[in-house]
Amino acid sequence: MTPLLETRNLSRSFGGLKAVDSVDFSLQEGEVRALIGPNGAGKTTFVSLICGRVPVESGSVIFDGRDITRLPAHKRVWAGIAYTFQITSIFANLSVLENVELASNRAGKGEESARAVLERIGIANLAGQKAGDLAYGHQRLVEIAMGLALKPRLLILDEPTQGLSVDEVEAFIALMREIARETTVLLIEHNMHVVMELSHRITVMERGRILAEGTPEEIRNDQAVQRAYLGA
Amino acid sequence: MGFGPYFLLATLEGLVMAAVLALTALGLSLVFGVMRVVNVAHGEFYMLGAVLAWWFASLVSGHPALGFLLALILSPLVVAGVAFLADRLVLQRLNYEPEATIVATIGLLYIIQQLALTFYGPEARPVQAPFDWRMQLPWFGYSAYKLFVIAASVAILLGTWFLLRRTSIGLVMRATQADREMAQAFAIPVSKVYAGVFALGAGLAALAAVLIVPIKQAHYLMGQDPLLLSFIVVIIGGLGSLRGTVVAALLIGLSDGIISMFFSPTLAKMLATLLVALVLVFRPQGLFGPAGMAAR
């Protein structure tokens, strides 16, 4: 089966530093893949190369059989890739509904669709509130709602549970399980509990390269990974 | 006079222009480099320097050198003081937010210019040069004062370079420029540094104006051209680069004189402005700045 997302020899440097170093990666449709690794491993850069935030230096990105390496970021959204930011990046001065509408408008839908997404995520009651007034955990959910409202085929989440309380993390896991039934998910995470609960497969990055890839069980037992993370 | 000597004359005139331009542009460059602030009123500090020079010189009768000396010392100090106040009262309160700061400096421009119009008047007034000697070259006589201006400018540029590179004050300034938050973590009083830099930038412009005022006259609108030219120098030379500023000032100063002799000054200004705008669009680091250091 052709993978939904593939990268071949993908590289990107900043100054003299190779942030992403000749990475070959593939993701099947319907997967939930977690991308983990120590800080500075290049996870966010890698994901930014995929969604178009950062231009590719060398190598290629293939989405749904199509080479999107030179495609500008906003066109990749049309192709079906949605990215949610590591640092919450919602429109504080607009209402929650307006925030999500900006996304659903792009998918060709309107208010109805936006409300449906809010329902699904469980924050429909916050629709009229100013996004900037919400608690942090709820803002993260608005971020995810915006991603979903784009009706993506691939949803990329960058550290979605950062700053969430234990309860909120559990709610997130439940939500993700439901979303993963229809959408392929690639998430960068530091929270190992979330990673182990949600992912079908895990990719471990270190210093711009893929260190290991496998099921949660395989990764848990992988010596190289333990060394990278724990310095054992 | 043959072409050779004529060209030499043009070159000398260009050097004088470049000398004054280098000082003015350096002031602008320092302010942008350290504070990330575009001071649209920079030309008005220049004008204020000239106008105050006239006033100080007019207080002293007797040998013109005395009046000039007084102006040379006091005028930049007063202008620096005005700039210091402007920074404390206005710019600091805006937290140096780029767009708000530009609007504020535009306001400052109008205020300084119009106050000059009110108290100094619309006339252009000369200031006597401190000495009247002429250097006798084989083909023509040349004002020794103009040569003095070139020498003085070189001295001040060297002094500023020394200040930036060799003293602790300069180190503090460069540290604040490189990383404001880190500087604060090192207990550098950033707001004081900013006020000082803003004052220094204005003082340099005023100094340049005092030097030029015996050659040109003091007029309330004289800040407009130096502002545009300083912008051009700073953008072409690359922001925050002292060497770039000097080289660009030489280029612009010399070529402006020469081009103005062959083409209309309006056309020269048009082409220069257009060229600089395109440089800013396509090569934001200027011709000398390091790649990645853009006028953001």
Add this chain to the structure above:
Amino acid sequence: MKGGEHRAIWLHAALVAGLAGLHFVLPDYHHGIFARVMVLAVFAMGYNIAFGYTGLLSLGHAMFFAAGLYGAALPIYHLGWSVWPSLGMGLLAGLVLAVIVGCLALRTVGVAFMIVTLMFSQVFYLTTLYFTTYTRGEEGLVLPQAARMLALPGQNVSLANADMRYWVALILFGVTLAFSFALVRSRFGRSLVAIRENEERMRMLGYDVFASKLAAMAISGVVSAAAGSAYAVLFGYAGSGFASIQYSILPLLWVLLGGAATVLGPFIGTLIMFYLIDVASSYTTAHMLVVGVALILLILYFPKGIVGTIRAKWLRWLP
């Protein structure tokens, strides 16, 4: 927000109606000022689209106003064109210039954008001075009254007539006001505001940010040029002064004072500032001091402007 929408429409309609009513009561001097203010308010509204709504702080909008001004004046003066085609020429000039400048300037952001727009505008200004044979530079072109006849169905109307001038200015103002109103409430208008807030996010939501900004510049340029063209035919004069930096600073000031990103703000700001300067010039030649002080006070203490503050504190439904 349906109730708010109705109230907003009524308020804006009331303003236009009020201005229409003033035609009959204003003494001649103020009547002339209001006509001028209405045309310049159109310029301010044009600027507001770029600056207030999209967050593009251009310091070069004088060039768009002047493109409209000269675009209309030159054909009338040199080629003997009638008013309608000349107005069209002015609008076209504004559009073309805005697109060209936008394509170049929008490759920069923030401070660089301000400087680039300032410089392009300076080039335009210097061009009007350079081709002084056609434009007569600072002295300017005076359009003869006979040339300023507006062809309407049934009759030709003289724009030199103070009454006609007021009506034409009012109609232009009303149309632009309605257009601004519709624009800001449209999807495109809301996307511009969102781009101003967080450009990167909009890009990642699939919006072509460059194209949106370029469209905003183009619309802003055309509206500004419309004001310029109208100014030329209504007041019969086109001079280099209108292309100078001052006419880039003034719309910024008007919009800041009235309230950026509000529909009524530009008009309020233009009206108040016009009278302030008018009063000040009867006292001193240094009346631009008012501009300087106003800019600093506004940016320090009152950045939302009059209508902006009213909206934030009391009338949230104001567009």
